[in-house]
Amino acid sequence: MKWRCKRRTxxxxxxxxxxxxxxxxxxxxxxxxxxxxxxxxxVDGEVVALTPDSAPLFLVTPRSSFNGSAYLIEKPxxxxxxxxxxxxxxxxxxxxxxx
Numbered sequence: 001m002k003w004r005c006k007r008r009t010x011x012x013x014x015x016x017x018x019x020x021x022x023x024x025x026x027x028x029x030x031x032x033x034x035x036x037x038x039x040x041x042x043v044d045g046e047v048v049a050l051t052p053d054s055a056p057l058f059l060v061t062p063r064s065s066f067n068g069s070a071y072l073i074e075k076p077x078x079x080x081x082x083x084x085x086x087x088x089x090x091x092x093x094x095x096x097x098x099x
Contacts, residue, residue, distance in 0.1 A: 003027075003079060007092070008034075018089040024073055024081060031064060031073055033083045035090045041071060 008021040021034040032042045039047045041064070048057060050066035057064045065072050073081040084091040 003075075005081070005094070019092060020089060022081075022083055022090060022092055026073070026075060026079065033071055033085065033090065035085050035088055040085050041066070 003024065003026040005025075006023045007019055009017040010020045012018050020036055021032060023030060023032040030042075030044055033040050034042070039049060041048045041050060043057065043064070048064070050057060050064065050071070052066060052068040054066060063074060070082050070084040073079075073083070078096075080095040082093040
């Protein structure tokens, strides 16, 4: 399976930057999380509202869920991304399975 991950940053002073958005192309689906929008999660360009009580959103094999502060995008046995939305920035953690 091929996947791609891109990120967008913004400057914080002269010597640092912060992560403001991440986009993942996984199994043909584009999942984006943007800290600078009111509805941060989009799937294939459409706004998706997940709450802590929502069931996971399944996109064939990959699934997305929200626990109240972080989004989890995962494809079991292959990729796992955790994205925390913190005001105007994101924290990203990735776990990739070896090939």
